Amino acid sequence: xxxxxxxxxxxxxxxxxxxxxxxxxxxxxxxxxxxxxxxxxxxxxxxxxxxxxxxxxxxxxxxxxxxxxxxxxxxxxxxxxxxxxxxxxxxxxxxxxxxxxxxxxxxxxxxxxxxxxxxxxxxxxxxxxxxxxxxxxxxxxxxxxxxxxxxxxxxxxxxxxxxxxxxxxxxxxxxxx
Amino acid sequence: xxxxxxxxxxxxxxxxxxxxxxxxxxxxxxxxxxxxxxxxxxxxxxxxxxxxxxxxxxxxxxxxxxxxxxxxxxxxxxxxxxxxxxxxxxxxxxxxxxxxxxxxxxxxxxxxxxxxxxxxxxxxxxxxxxxxxxxxxxxxxxxxxxxxxxxxxxxxxxxxxxxxxxxxxxxxxxxxx
Numbered sequence: 001x002x003x004x005x006x007x008x009x010x011x012x013x014x015x016x017x018x019x020x021x022x023x024x025x026x027x028x029x030x031x032x033x034x035x036x037x038x039x040x041x042x043x044x045x046x047x048x049x050x051x052x053x054x055x056x057x058x059x060x061x062x063x064x065x066x067x068x069x070x071x072x073x074x075x076x077x078x079x080x081x082x083x084x085x086x087x088x089x090x091x092x093x094x095x096x097x098x099x100x101x102x103x104x105x106x107x108x109x110x111x112x113x114x115x116x117x118x119x120x121x122x123x124x125x126x127x128x129x130x131x132x133x134x135x136x137x138x139x140x141x142x143x144x145x146x147x148x149x150x151x152x153x154x155x156x157x158x159x160x161x162x163x164x165x166x167x168x169x170x171x172x173x174x175x176x177x
Numbered sequence: 178x179x180x181x182x183x184x185x186x187x188x189x190x191x192x193x194x195x196x197x198x199x200x201x202x203x204x205x206x207x208x209x210x211x212x213x214x215x216x217x218x219x220x221x222x223x224x225x226x227x228x229x230x231x232x233x234x235x236x237x238x239x240x241x242x243x244x245x246x247x248x249x250x251x252x253x254x255x256x257x258x259x260x261x262x263x264x265x266x267x268x269x270x271x272x273x274x275x276x277x278x279x280x281x282x283x284x285x286x287x288x289x290x291x292x293x294x295x296x297x298x299x300x301x302x303x304x305x306x307x308x309x310x311x312x313x314x315x316x317x318x319x320x321x322x323x324x325x326x327x328x329x330x331x332x333x334x335x336x337x338x339x340x341x342x343x344x345x346x347x348x349x350x351x352x353x354x
Contacts, residue, residue: 011310011333011350012324013190024330123316133188137335137350139300141327147189150318153201156188158314158344167335169348173188173314 001104003049003111004130005119006041007146008168011135014143015116024138028167036164041132042068047108049100051115052078055089072103074118096121120148128175131156135169178281180226180288181307182296183218184323185345188312191320192293201315205344213341218309219245224285226277228292229255232266249280251295273298297325305352308333312346 008025009015016022048067050058052075058066065088072092073081081089092099096118103111113122122128133146156173164170185202186192193199225244227235229252235243242265249269250258258266269276273295280288290296290305299305310323333350341347 011308017330027332123318131188135348137333139324139327139331139333141300141325141329141331147316148318150316152318153194154316154318155204156314156316158340158346161338161340161346163335163338169335169338169346171312171346 001100001109002129003100003113003122003127004041004045004132005113005128006038006132006134007114007119008036008134008136009146010138010140010143012139012141013146014140015146017140017143020144024136024140027136027138028165030165034165036134036168037132037162037170042112045069045110045112047072047103047110048112048114049074049092049103049118050113051075051118053117054115069112070108072099072108074099074115097125097127100127116144116146119146123148123150123154126151126154126175130175131171131173133171133173134164135171137167137169178277178286179306180277180290180299180304181218181222181309182290182305183215183309183311184291184296185213185311185313186323187315187317187320189316189318190323191317192323194317194320197321201313201317204313204315205342207342211342213311213345214309214339214347219289222246222287222289224249224280225289225291226251226269226280226295227290228252228295230294231292246289247285249276249285251276251292274302274304277304293321293323296323300325300327300331303328303331303352307352308348308350310348310350311341312348314344314346 047069048071050073055073071089076093078091155176157176159172159174161171224246225248227250232250248266253270255268332353336349336351338348
């Protein structure tokens with residue numbers, strides 16, 4: 001059982017600017033469309049657990065559905081998903097740790113957790129085991145923060161760091177327990 | 178003329194925890210007392226411009242004076258410095274950009290700016306040219322933030338990244354102008 005995040009952030013730790021824009025994620029030229037380790041990361045998980053806002057943002061991109069693993073959308077508001085995603089996406093609700101326990105029991109043991117609020121909710125409970133953080137070389141100066149309160153100082157093991165596209169510092173951390 | 182910072186921070190961008198403690202900076206074992214590039218960085222500057230609180234914190238360490246370059250303490254409150262530092266430390270006051278202009282004119286063209294408030298004041302005016310950021314592998318969950326508001330998205334060039342002591346990700350950034 002493990003919860004992992006894979007997320008792009010500014011040097012100052014924002015995942016969107018103060019207008020909610022994420023254009024800075026595309027601010028580094030990527031002519032050969034390097035996937036920034038996304039496929040490898042995706043291989044390492046059994047499913048995604050995603051917040052509603054992130055889900056709706058992805059839908060809004062109007063691109064082909066990008067996830068090869070099942071996506072569980074954590075939402076008490078969402079009532080249905082588009083028909084074409086019916087076999088790829090499931091809405092889940094309830095207490096977060098119960099939802100995760102249920103998914104684990106169903107065989108989805110390694111979860112890729114995505115979405116600012118969901119990540120912060122899990123950090124608050126010290127439930128994040130692996131973090132893959134891609135630092136883009138920009139200061140946004142404000143916006144939606146990746147991080148939030150934790151119950152204590154949470155120490156991590158540094159697993160690896162790579163510099164991608166001569167600009168993005170991508171570090172994998174594993175929680176020391 | 179350039180202003181540089183060299184600073185240790187948590188993954189979530191804090192330079193001290195919510196009690197003002199900086200013990201996390203010593204949380205990585207460093208048996209051979211690696212200087213984390215400090216001497217090289219110090220070679221690259223002409224003087225330090227330091228906030229009062231940082232100055233008083235350094236004094237409070239009770240260690241030998243650690244700076245081989247002249248230190249200018251930016252403070253409207255401080256009236257004097259300890260006698261033994263009289264030839265090493267000068268108090269400066271006034272508008273920050275005027276103080277920096279004056280130091281530049283006096284030949285201190287490359288400044289190492291230290292102190293949370295001073296760094297944030299310069300970021301607010303887009304006056305930081307070089308950032309050497311050492312990320313310790315810990316989430317503090319709150320405290321004194323390294324970063325603050327900026328007048329816009331500030332883009333930086335990634336100069337280099339090294340992993341030190343198998344744990345600390347040290348990245349040098351240079352402002353793109």
